[in-house]
Amino acid sequence: MARSILHVDLDAFFVSAEQAREPSLRGKAVIVGGNPDGRGVVATASYEARVFGVRSGMPLRTAKRLAPDATFVRGDFDLYADLSRHFHAILRDYSPLVESGGLDEAYIDVTGCEAIVGTPSEAAASIRRRVRVELDLPVSVGIAATKVVAKVASDRAKPDGVCEVPAGTEAAFLAPLPLRDLPLLGPSMEARLVQLGVTTLGQLAALPAASLEATFGKHGRFAALRAAGIDPSRVAGGPGEAKSMSREGTFASDVSEPAHLLAVLRGFSESVGAQLRRHGRRARTVTVKVRFEDFSTVSRSVTLDSPANSDDALFAAAAALFEAVRARDHRPVRLIGVGASNLVPDAVQLSLDATAARSQDALSEAVDRVRRKYGRKVIQTGRTAFDRVTGGAAWRHERSLGLSSQIEPTAHD
């Protein structure tokens, strides 16, 4: 029997949240992002701003040129997180099978829930009513037998509408649509398909699976199936454990001073460490990411035998990796970041001494590993930098520079 899946998606979420708080913004060109004269991008644009060509992900400076009279809002992520929690709580009243797709969207499997929530389209209407009344937010819903079709349908329903695709009509519904309407089909695959003369989902679905797999790997085969509306993936229940945690930041202007860069790395290491400890996790792998002035980006990572979540161990690894990058490339840095992956559960809390010893082990091992990979000399500078940044008062100055005035975090809905 066909399943009944709803994809529920808040319209222009960040903008709608700002309009709910400040009704005078309704009906206007509103752009949520960071500083319009800085290096940020558009997080969300109102439909009125989209008329000028403004899109999510576009540099804010471009958006300002296209829509100089738009209202630019920096964004209030605590507000968005609160609204998102309430939104998800409403959805869980309709089925236990709610899979979040971020702050502003989720799949709900309402198969077999009819006695309680009515038909899928009645459930959609009820959800839309509640979100409107309780949160003052517009929301669109796609209804279909598979996740991929429900998601495409919710896009077609926008703004503030419902689109139901009856079981059996999926392929016909998708066939005329452009390639990019299919989730997971991005600019890269689109460009290669266009070269083959394929521009619609119907054409993609008609390609032989074997040749697609030869050209695109297993991605290709799945894309063709999805283009026909075939998607065996289920709506997953819970949120699931995070697989990685990271912090990164783009400088307002490029930075060359090693002390400054290391101070920022230190701050990010502490932030990632705090997040790991809060979740009761340790990281086996630490990664440093560096973006240069020309936007070229490199990453370096180490995997440890003794997983780490102390600020010092994470920073020791990060500093050593960073020095390994910098030993070969001294160009000014645009972005720097620290990541933790390969996460494992934190062990039971031992005595303070044992914990300290273990953290010291992770620290030494991180440095040893990188030394073996990249050479002794590199790590000695890493050590020196580590001592300098950890020890003195100088780093605090650098750190405040890096984190509060130079780097401006933003987010995307």
Next chain:
DNA sequence: TCTGGGGTCCTAGGACCC
């Protein structure tokens, strides 16, 4: 007008082991 931040998943080559 240059191009954010936080994630997930996949690939391909090399190391290493049996």
Next chain:
DNA sequence: TCTGGGGTCCTAGGACCC
């Protein structure tokens, strides 16, 4: 001497999502 074959882990990068 010219060379196996499979399995697993690690690393770096890339595509894609919101």
